Amino acid sequence: MTENVIDVAGLTKKFGAKTVVDGFDMKVPKGSIYGFLGPNGSGKTTTIRMMCGLLKPDGGGGTALGYDIVTQSREIKARIGYMTQRFSLYEDLTVAENLAFVARLHEIDGLRGRVEAALDEYELRPRANQLAGQLSGGWKQRMSLAAASLHDPQLLLLDEPTAGVDPKARRDFWERIRDKADNGVSVLVSTHYMDEAVQCDYIAFIAYGRKLIDAAAADIPKEVGLRTWRIEGGNLHEVYKELSGAPGVDQVARFGAALHVSGRDIAALARAVEPFRADHEVMEAKTGMEEAFIYLMGGAEDNFK
Amino acid sequence: MSKGGQKIFSWSRVLAVLAKEFIQMRRDRLTFAMMVGIPIAQLVLFGYAINTDPRHLPTLVEMGDDGPATRALIHGMANSGYFDLQGVIGADGAGTALASGRTMFVVSIPPLFEEKLARGERPQVMLDIDASDPVAAGAGAVAMPGIVQQALKPYAAPGEAPVETVIHRRFNPAGRTAVNIVPGLLGVILTMTMVLITAIAITRETERGTLEALLTSPAQPVEVMIGKITPYVAVGFIQTGVMLTGARLLFNVPFLGNPLAFLAAVSLFILVNLSIGFLFSTMARTQMQAMQMTIFIFLPSILLSGFMFPFYGMPVWAQTIGQVLPTTHFIRAVRAVMLKGAGLGDVWANLWPLLVLLGAIATLALRRYRRTLD
Numbered sequence: 001m002t003e004n005v006i007d008v009a010g011l012t013k014k015f016g017a018k019t020v021v022d023g024f025d026m027k028v029p030k031g032s033i034y035g036f037l038g039p040n041g042s043g044k045t046t047t048i049r050m051m052c053g054l055l056k057p058d059g060g061g062g063t064a065l066g067y068d069i070v071t072q073s074r075e076i077k078a079r080i081g082y083m084t085q086r087f088s089l090y091e092d093l094t095v096a097e098n099l100a101f102v103a104r105l106h107e108i109d110g111l112r113g114r115v116e117a118a119l120d121e122y123e124l125r126p127r128a129n130q131l132a133g134q135l136s137g138g139w140k141q142r143m144s145l146a147a148a149s150l151h152d153p154q155l156l157l158l159d160e161p162t163a164g165v166d167p168k169a170r171r172d173f174w175e176r177i178r179d180k181a182d183n184g185v186s187v188l189v190s191t192h193y194m195d196e197a198v199q200c201d202y203i204a205f206i207a208y209g210r211k212l213i214d215a216a217a218a219d220i221p222k223e224v225g226l227r228t229w230r231i232e233g234g235n236l237h238e239v240y241k242e243l244s245g246a247p248g249v250d251q252v253a254r255f256g257a258a259l260h261v262s263g264r265d266i267a268a269l270a271r272a273v274e275p276f277r278a279d280h281e282v283m284e285a286k287t288g289m290e291e292a293f294i295y296l297m298g299g300a301e302d303n304f305k
Numbered sequence: 306m307s308k309g310g311q312k313i314f315s316w317s318r319v320l321a322v323l324a325k326e327f328i329q330m331r332r333d334r335l336t337f338a339m340m341v342g343i344p345i346a347q348l349v350l351f352g353y354a355i356n357t358d359p360r361h362l363p364t365l366v367e368m369g370d371d372g373p374a375t376r377a378l379i380h381g382m383a384n385s386g387y388f389d390l391q392g393v394i395g396a397d398g399a400g401t402a403l404a405s406g407r408t409m410f411v412v413s414i415p416p417l418f419e420e421k422l423a424r425g426e427r428p429q430v431m432l433d434i435d436a437s438d439p440v441a442a443g444a445g446a447v448a449m450p451g452i453v454q455q456a457l458k459p460y461a462a463p464g465e466a467p468v469e470t471v472i473h474r475r476f477n478p479a480g481r482t483a484v485n486i487v488p489g490l491l492g493v494i495l496t497m498t499m500v501l502i503t504a505i506a507i508t509r510e511t512e513r514g515t516l517e518a519l520l521t522s523p524a525q526p527v528e529v530m531i532g533k534i535t536p537y538v539a540v541g542f543i544q545t546g547v548m549l550t551g552a553r554l555l556f557n558v559p560f561l562g563n564p565l566a567f568l569a570a571v572s573l574f575i576l577v578n579l580s581i582g583f584l585f586s587t588m589a590r591t592q593m594q595a596m597q598m599t600i601f602i603f604l605p606s607i608l609l610s611g612f613m614f615p616f617y618g619m620p621v622w623a624q625t626i627g628q629v630l631p632t633t634h635f636i637r638a639v640r641a642v643m644l645k646g647a648g649l650g651d652v653w654a655n656l657w658p659l660l661v662l663l664g665a666i667a668t669l670a671l672r673r674y675r676r677t678l679d
Contacts, residue, residue, distance in 0.1 A: 052521055054517075054520055054521055074523060074525075077521055077522060077523050078523040080521075082518070082521040084514060084517050084518060084521075086513075086514035086517075087514065088513075088514040088515050088517050088518035089515065089518065090513075090515055091513065102518075102522070105519075105522040105523065105524050106522065106523060107523075
């Protein structure tokens with residue numbers, strides 16, 4: 001039996017008349033990296049806040065690290081590391097001062113040593129005495145991760161940790177996340193980036209407060225149930241226009257010099273691409289994670305209209 | 306240059322910015338309220354509420370005698386418009402009544418007044434004045450002898466004064482305004498800095514996103530509040546110390562009363578102001594908004610608390626607003642302690658409203674704070 005560090009069901013949150021999260025279920029197995037995807041405003045942040053006891057759900061409930069998210073939020077807060085979407089450390093304190101402050105809030109034993117160790121582990125030593133406000137995005141993010149991990153939490157909640165960070169820093173960041181997961185730390189990470197979604201063990205996709213899909217990362221394309229054809233050569237711009245919205249075509253996406261035409265109805269999709277065989281190279285392709293996500297995103301956008 | 310080249314100056318671009326500015330102005334309710342509300346408030350306050358020639362000031366009578374002449378005298382005082390006769394006190398009650406700020410005047414009719422008057426012995430009528438606010442007390446004091454002569458005319462031989470009117474200016478016999486203003490200034494400065502600093506310090510955490518991190522840490526809201534507010538309590542006491550020293554050295558303002566009563570008033574007042582700042586911080590999203598809200602409490606605190614203008618000179622509605630302001634009660638308490646030598650018992654009348662305000666505001670603020678993220 002696998003142990004779940006997060007096990008919530010039916011989570012619902014309303015802000016006024018607007019239902020921001022609606023009947024959300026999630027199980028995060030221990031030691032896994034769980035990707036939390038969805039467009040802006042889909043309720044990811046609100047869901048994460050409910051999971052760590054920061055917000056009281058209007059409906060549903062569950063546990064985080066075995067503690068009730070409604071009644072035992074203090075226990076949860078003491079055992080999780082939460083990295084907020086916005087940089088949430090003090091810009092007018094130095095890196096070392098910020099870490100020491102967080103360590104004190106958590107009443108960590110051997111405070112000085114723990115901060116020193118974190119400065120080394122996260123390679124923050126050269127910036128230790130610099131004001132946090134003067135750091136670039138990548139450094140800020142690394143410092144935030146250091147702060148969130150200072151008390152050795154068993155569960156990390158990372159809310160869009162890599163937004164606005166350059167690719168090199170993002171890669172470095174994910175390497176650290178992977179290391180943590182290998183050491184038994186569970187990670188729930190929300191992101192916009194597809195290349196990051198691929199790095200996750202499990203993925204949940206949320207849109208408009210509802211969970212659309214939730215599976216092991218490798219199973220996502222299958223779960224979405226899309227078939228894809230690849231079209232190359234000729235005037236793809238025309239093809240794009242003609243196929244968009246054609247019967248059987250759920251989505252047309254451009255991938256470099258090719259079009260990926262996807263749909264859930266196999267027969268209808270085949271009929272739709274048939275006429276283009278004359279002037280173009282048309283072949284069946286494996287539906288990848290990217291098509292799956294573009295498809296889900298497309299559906300999500302419709303939700304907003 | 307092409308025909309479609311950019312103009313050096315374009316009215317339509319100006320108009321675009323102008324229209325945008327109006328939209329933003331309308332959306333920013335608080336700024337809008339300030340732009341419209343402050344002129345109106347100032348106009349009303351300065352036009353109606355502020356009266357530097359105050360009339361109908363609270364007056365108590367010490368009745369050593371009673372009779373037609375006494376009643377004629379009291380009637381005359383009431384009709385003059387300067388005095389609002391609110392009741393009778395016993396002998397020796399004048400000191401406490403004036404020190405507590407319950408009344409501004411005590412008129413004393415001596416024993417055997419009627420008899421002496423009838424015999425033409427020119428008895429003394431004494432008017433005790435709380436002169437700590439020289440402006441408020443001035444007009445009544447000046448008018449008193451005339452009112453007395455007029456009221457008792459039937460009892461006097463023509464061309465002779467029937468009684469001797471003695472004016473006794475208490476607490477500030479020289480009528481120095483600095484003596485009155487400096488303690489009031491303490492109230493105003495504490496209001497401004499304490500409310501503003503607290504509101505801004507907490508709003509900054511919301512604005513920068515650091516509050517969320519605090520809330521997800523194991524730290525309890527109460528722990529965060531105590532930790533954040535305590536340094537500012539210290540700042541408040543330092544300000545008080547600086548003001549007191551300055552008042553003594555520069556203006557020679559006396560400190561006659563009980564230091565303990567003073568300390569109680571200052572501590573309570575600082576706490577009330579911090580809780581107001583705290584309350585504002587739960588409503589403001591930005592530091593700018595917090596600052597604007599502070600002005601809404603600061604302005605009435607200056608104008609309606611009795612700091613700048615005599616409290617009893619204001620119309621009833623303005624006095625009612627003034628009664629709700631913590632600064633009003635604090636200024637009264639501090640003036641009583643410093644200038645009138647009041648003790649804890651005397652200022653209790655001004656301390657309990659502060660306690661009530663503290664309880665109400667702090668409760669409201671804490672309840673709002675818990676919902677900060679919701």
